[in-house]
Amino acid sequence: MRLSQALLDKLLGLEVYISSTDGIGGTIKSSHEDFIVEEISEEGMLCSISSELDVVEGSGNYTWFVLVKRGLDTLAAIRKIARYFKISSKRFSAAGLKDARALTAQLVCVEGVSPEELLSFNDESGKVKILVAFKRPYKLMPGMLYGNSFKITIRNICLAACEIEKRIYRILNEIVEAGGVPAYYGYQRFGTIRPITHIVGRYVVRKEFEKAILTLLTEIFPHESERAKEARKYLKDTMDFKGALELFPKTLHHERAILYYLIKHPNDFFGAFRALPLTIRRLFIGAFQAYLFNRVLSERIKSELPISKAVAGDIVAVLSRRGYSVRVKGVFRANASNVEKLNEFIKRGVAVLALNVFGYDTVLCDGMPGEIERKVLRREGVSIKDFRIKHMPEISSRGTLRIAAFHPENFKISEIGSDEFFKNKSKVSLEFVLKKGLYATVFLREIMKPSDVYKAGL
Missing domain, CATH: 3.30.70.3160 (Alpha-Beta Plaits)
Incomplete structure (x- = not known):
């Protein structure tokens, strides 16, 4: 295990790597053909x-x-x-x-x-x-x-082919020894150009609608267009919504919808948020839930609790399999009397360690897992009941469960050698399968360990 130094990782709660070997660096998505995704149906x-x-x-x-x-x-x-x-x-x-x-x-x-x-x-x-x-x-x-099959090429690597291969297999061995890759929610869940969806979501859950709206409208990030930066800065400095509407690019549909509303209904920030499409409003809540999950998982790893084995207080989901289809058959709370049996189920592959994705129906864990959950919620200034949003019930969330760790299936290095895109650099092509709901970029960050997530293409 090692701590991530990437600023975006810290912002989104992906605070640690489960592996400690140095990554290979490089970039992905230099072309569309460098990132191939082929869906696998429930029938395989x-x-x-x-x-x-x-x-x-x-x-x-x-x-x-x-x-x-x-x-x-x-x-x-x-x-x-x-x-x-x-x-x-x-x-x-x-x-x-x-x-x-x-x-x-x-x-x-x-x-x-x-x-x-x-x-x-x-x-x-x-x-x-x-x-x-x-x-x-x-x-x-x-x-x-069932999931997705990936064929991904990492380019612009400043290492020889033999060193790339050596590091990848060391990292894979460390992942196996640690019980899998932490099942973080990936960067796509939050956005990499303006990673604020979870921050807006936090303010909404805390009923701080003015802060939510102003964060969405005025927070500036380096990879935005210059025109968008100028519009956001103007609004932040002047709070002139009518003037800002003239400056905001027409491609920023949601920001412009909010500005239109606030021009007609000054200071009604609650109504301005409700003016957004329901799917977008739910996206903000979901992003905050994902961030909290990432934080809890990071704290668990830093506390040296296992991510593929239960301790007293944990949640274990027992699975039923039918071909490629996997369903949760039952959920158990681990305690001193049953934890050994539940870990036997996990070892046999018929159960998994699950963590809470917080919502108003969530029952927090007991023991040390519960202490971690409560610490994260306290730091974020929210409680479970806050996810029931009384004046906007359509975006309330009951919560759910998510696996704590995963193993890529059918992994192989399909090609390794000189990079035809970047002079005097190397490339490597990887193939693997992930079950639904898991992020290829979360696995790739373990392999690459980039200092700048955006430049790495993750």
Whole structure:
């Protein structure tokens, strides 16, 4: 274990690495082809970026299809397809959302469009393709996937090939010895250009709506556009919402919506927050919950508690498996009389150590795990009951559980050698599979250990 020195890691609660070996450095996402993500369905079907699936044709009102996209996010790709067929994007659904800065393949579903029609889709930009389409009697819902297969190239490495390989395998051995990679929420959950979603969420949970709104509007970060920086600085210095509206770029839709509201309703910061779309408001709460989870997990590791083994006071989730589908069958609280048995279940792979993602229904842990939870909540100035937001119940959150650690599956180094993009530098290509809800960048940060997360492309 070692502490991270990266400023963004400290800001987002990813305070430690589980491995202590120096990372290989480098950068990812130098091109979209350097970050390939192929979804794996609940049945274990791999959605390939290049080849059609061998699927059994079914029947029903829903058409499922493999969406391949390059350089844009899942929702933007769906909107392109919806515009092509002149239908609402609300008729589409996806099992998961994929990164924009990548080449990805995933399952998407639409109601009322035949497979033949879908396969006629043509995107002149070449960024979106539909490879295969087939009928199903039920809708594809969020979370209906096993996970994702990754093929990632790390470039611009200032090490020889033999040293890269040696460090990677040392890190992997340390991860195994420690019980896995900490299952942090990754950078995408918070944003890397303006990593403030959790800060806004904290203010909302604390009912400090003016601070939430002003943080969203006026906090300036170095990687924003110059025009956005100027607009935020002007507003911070003058509190002139009408003048700021003239300066804020039209691409900043949410900030402009808030400014419009405050011009018409001065000082109504609660109403200004409510003027945002529900999905965005929930995103802020979710980001704060993710940050708290990261903080608790970091404190646990620093306190030398295990991340894949229960101690008295912990939560253990017992699993049921059916093919590639995994469900939680039951949840147990570890105590002196059952902790040994629960750890036996964990060792056999039929249970996992889980941590709280705080919400108003959360029951805090006992023992040392509970002490860590209470310490983090005190430092952030919130309590469990604060997640029930009485005057805005639609963004209240009951809370949930999340695994504490994970192991990448089917890991291999597929290529290592000279980098054709960066002169006199090395590159390495990695392949691995992660279950749904886990972040490739959280695993990669252990391998790379960057001093600047943004420059590393994470």
